Amino acid sequence: MKLNKITLGLIVASCAIAFSANAALQNFEIKLIPDDSLNIIHGLKESHMFSTDGGATWQAYTGKEDNKFLGSVEVQVAELNNKIINSVTYDENASYATPGTVVIYDGYFWTNSWFANPGEKPGSNAVWARGEAVNVVSLGTFKFTPFKGQQAIDYQKKLKQAVAAQRKVIGYYPEWGVYEAHDYFTPEKVAYDQISHLNYGFAVLNKDGVVETHDTWKGPELMKDIAKRTKKAGVVNMISIGGYTNSQLCVMNCDQNGKEVKAFQAATSTPEKVERLANSIINHMVTWKFDGVDIDWEYPTSEQEAQQYTQLIKSLRTKLDDLGKQNDRYYQLSSAVTANHNHIKYLNPAETAPLLDSVNVMTYDYHGAFDPITGHNSPLYSNYNDVDQKFNIDSTMREYNLQWNIPKSKLLVGLSWYGRAWGDVEGSEKITGMPGLFNSGSATVHGIWDDKDEYTGTTPYSALKQMALDKQFQRFWDAQAHVPYLYNASLQHFYSYDDAQSIQEKVNYIDSEGYGGAIIWDLSGDTQDHELGAISAKLLSQENEQEQEQEQEQAQKEGLENIKYEIARQPNGRVAIKSTVHNKTYNDLNRVMFYINGFYEGEMYKGKAYYSYKTVNNDNSVTIKTNFKKEPKVGDVVKVVLAEGKPGQSRNVKNDKVLYQTSITKDMLK
Template identity: 30%
Template sequence: MKKIPLLMLLSAIIFLSLHPTLSYAQDDSLPTKRIVGYFAEWNIYLENNYYEVSDIPWDMVTHINYAFAKIENGRIAIIDKWAAIQKPFGDDTWDTPIRGHFGQLIKYKEQYPHVKTLISVGGWTESKYFSDVALTEESRNTFADSCVEFIRTYRFDGVDIDWEYPVSGGMPENIRRPEDKQNFTLLLKCLREKLDAAGAEDGKHYLLTIAAPAGSFNIKNTEPEIYHQYLDFINIMTYDYSGSWENVANHLAPLYMNPNDPSYPERKEKFNVDWTVKEYLRLGVPAEKINVGVPYYAAGWQEVNGGINGLFGTSSKPLSSTQFHYINSLLKSPDLGFTRYWDEYAMVPYLWNPESATFYSYEDEISLKNKCDYVIENNLGGIMIWELSGDYPAEGGTTLTSVIYDSFTSFKDEIYGDLNGDGKVNSSDLAILKRYMLRAISDFPIPEGRKLADLNRDGNVNSTDYSILKRYILKAIDNIPVDD
């Protein structure tokens, strides 16, 4: 066996510890893409949505972002000390050094060492003071130093900044300045430098990430073309394209534009995942740094008038958001009067109850699989989940998270034309495609069915694809897919 000089070996160990992506996912059971789940601190107080660290599907995620910490006197601070570090869980005793959610994160990380945990600062309700901490070199240093101290004390692997939003937007009481645009970049630069210095001392790489806006207006108030160099990855909040603040029932998180959307042109063209991702790519953000955000909740409207089975109809009664597992329960109870519909343009589902004129836009297994495929096909970094409790174990298991995990761990070759997933292309698949074309069925039997039915890869499933599949089965052509 060839001997390796000790100095060279030590250098290699240090290098790999500081650059964990080089050795990432060597185990076939680990995802090949990131699966970043936000964990909401407050869910332990919700009777109908109780969720704690032990409920996280640890074997299916790569990163957990703890939501949230706040800014207090220019420093990072815990919001709820009882939930974060005091409440006993499991075998915690009075003298357990760190109890609460933080203590549980530490314990579970020992069992799942591939999972990285980050403390997320801010969010919708705690972004008031970001403008102040980003304002001067002194304020940036103070905040960054406190973040380093925080993650060392509570054993996090990094910091996630969720400033909603620089310059404008967010809660009415937020402090905002025109120079937030440049100061946000300077804040990230300062954090990167402080985290790298701490990592060099501690022999590890500390992560720095952000939750980034999806809307064009908020994107313009930041500098992705500059700040991406300081970040390990970017979680884009590609959801809330529509919601309770509007009186039109529209999609919460459409993958693509629906050309029939009656909205004004800017909204119609830009309020979708595809436009947002392409905008960040256009601005120079590397594809592998981009995580597509997905919602584990639904947007709803009552008293909807007009539209296509409610879609694009007007409403005088928007509803507050509700978790995916609640939507799942509606689907399991046909007597409640909800019917699932599919927008073949936007590639997302929605529910409609004509009797109560109630509309829900949400993410389901099929639309989520399409987004996972989108991530893979565009060489993006992964998926971000807001937030994990929506896929509630007590109400249907880890259905959505399993879709993401399976998508990013599957090495099975996709077979174009195999529309039922049996590994063969035959008359059964032709019958499925015919029924889909005649609208006898609204979806294919397998999540990736629509992709595998697009046999000329032009982005549509139509009579051309049916003709190709029929010719292939009759051996008139030798191969599919056929490039248009």
């Protein structure tokens, strides 16, 4: 980045041109000096406002967080005028529903007396009343330039590394949340201190295969408001593209040759269309001042779609990097991805995951009224009665990490701030003490978040918490799946959901397993006092697993012979291996791994228990309980080995040292 060649004397002199004598004197005293090497203007004060779009919009200067002018930008500085700050520039494509809205148009303030339709320009009819002239007391215009060449590349690399090391809590903000069903969840209701990222959902694909705003009435002002609030809070502001409905929508070539073509499929069907879509996404991101892009294609389910998805991700990463080098920024790229282990391969993880800053795993909607029997919406672990033992958070995250080699630090676990319901559920107990669970049910419960003719029972946690206090409902806890559910015997309604206890367990799981953080669907589901948000925000104060490993001492291999092992059935019904070790040895351990019949079950590493539970005992020892994934059989071989490498990394099994080996007996299964 080159320094401005304009001398201080010329800068001060230029600031005074065309100003009043008083303004010139003020400018001289303030000494506004641009520093192109630091991207700041020395001398900015809270009595100033500034514009980076030629005076179309103005922002009050509130502190040093505003004093960062990146890339190629021209900054106008003026005396603070609160009326300008509190007004908006008239947009002929927008409607103005609230009487008394003040806009700026043609050099004057205008106020609407009633609803103003798009295209009803101020001065064209009586809806707008003209006020005083807009008076901008300018203090100077300053130009900044971006880094060049290798310096730009190095700066991008530095920013990218910082993003990779960050523990993330990404909250999804639903555009439709401002309406009644979501209790008018406007941007000021977001607890910005509880998240690192806000993903605005959704921009959608139209029939021409380009991105556009879905809610043209509320959307524009929402995006402007959120851009300001996230910037002030230091939260990364991302635009999420697609969503479930838009992904499923048949927009082009419907039923041609008997095959339905959906939005993303159609928009990426040729290289030319991929290029057009990617360009429109970048333009939308820049127009609405987002810091990055989140692709929510639900879901690629064929080899052809895998190729199209891959090309879109590649194109976006290239374009975001090129744009970032032009304006000294790093634009983040993430993707909201399936929790279904059968479909992960269609994401082409080997090629796409390295290009993404986070892989946002939607570990919810495992079960719902689309299933004929009840189950858990977002179970942490499996229940023995689950038809698919891999439909749970732990199995999904293992699949991404171990099967597809995506680093844990890049994988984010989905947290659900809502529940799903079934009707016509009898109270019989497939599991003793748990009425309704795994019983037949129907899609007959209308949830608070359901559309008019929907019966998915989708209901926010804030409402479910109140329902749990109703005497007609009983709360039950599934000790195997580690999630609750509500059952109303008189109505025969069954609600699967998450509450404070299960969210805390999931946060503990994310931390202990070393995953990169969490995503939240969605922010509007929490209580007014942000009960669940306060729990998930703890992830932001905990050190990243990678940083912990770098700071910890080299592991020592002493005390391994003193580890005590026990295999037995636990109170929750699972068979587990319990390893008891002195606390110091546990904190110094290298990689100790547990296997049954050669299949990985869990491990211990430098004071962390992976896919296991830790209990601290009174005698300064630690017990690690590792549940076997499947019900063992007599004769199955259990092996504990001392291995090389770190969790999530491959290893040379020839170098493993066997610490303990035994076969399952009948007594262990009692």
